[in-house]
Amino acid sequence: MRVVNASGKRKEATARVVIKEGRGRVYVNHVPLEIYQPLISREKIMEPLMLIGNKRATMDIYVTVKGGGVSGQASAIRTAISRGVIEFLNDKEIEEKIKVYNRYLLVNDIRRKLPKQPNGRGAAAKRQKSYR
Numbered sequence: 001m002r003v004v005n006a007s008g009k010r011k012e013a014t015a016r017v018v019i020k021e022g023r024g025r026v027y028v029n030h031v032p033l034e035i036y037q038p039l040i041s042r043e044k045i046m047e048p049l050m051l052i053g054n055k056r057a058t059m060d061i062y063v064t065v066k067g068g069g070v071s072g073q074a075s076a077i078r079t080a081i082s083r084g085v086i087e088f089l090n091d092k093e094i095e096e097k098i099k100v101y102n103r104y105l106l107v108n109d110i111r112r113k114l115p116k117q118p119n120g121r122g123a124a125a126k127r128q129k130s131y132r
Contacts, residue, residue, distance in 0.1 A: 001020060001021055002020070003030060004017075004018070004019040004084050004087045005017065005018055006080050006081075006083040006087060006107060008076045008080030008081075008082075009076055009109075010068065010075035010076040010079065010108065010109050011068045011072040011075075011109075011113070012067040012068035012069075012072060012073060013066070013068030013069070013072035013073055013075070013076040014065070014066055014068075014076060015064070015065040015073065015076035015077045015079070015080040016063070016064045016078060017061060017062070017063050017077075017080040017081055017083075017084040018062045018084075019060070019061050019062075019084045019085065019087075019088045020059065021059060021060070022056065022058075022059055022060025023060065024056050024057040024058065024059065024060070025061070026049065026060075026061045026063070027061070027063065027113070028065065029061045030032075031053060031065070033045060033046070037123045040074075041070055044071075044074040044075065044078055045078050047078055047105065048078050048081050048082040048085060048098060048105055049081065050088070051093070051094070051101055052085055052094055055091075057084070063081070064118055065077055075109060079104065079105060079106065079107070079108060082105040086098070086106070088121060
């Protein structure tokens with residue numbers, strides 16, 4: 001039985017994926033993807049699965065995700081799933097299809113939150129001056 005491990009990151013979220021031969025089931029933190037909430041995250045996670053089409057039915061996907069928020073977790077999950085599926089299927093055609101659709105399905109998004117700057121309330125906001 002073939003097993004593939006892959007991971008994906010986005011902001012503070014880290015997702016780990018285990019892909020095995022199976023019947024097309026997808027679980028995120030032991031919850032079936034069909035009832036995973038919120039809906040926008042579910043749709044985001046489904047993107048790489050829709051791109052591979054019928055080949056999804058040959059594998060079971062188990063995802064564990066930690067850290068970050070809802071959107072960051074969804075992006076980390078879809079990156080991990082894309083990488084794992086490409087390794088599992090070993091199909092250059094699907095890899096090209098995913099790259100053309102969205103590069104960030106295969107590459108971790110390295111953008112992070114900017115640190116707070118001195119003399120201001122956040123990364124970009126500054127205190128106003130009362131003169132000039």
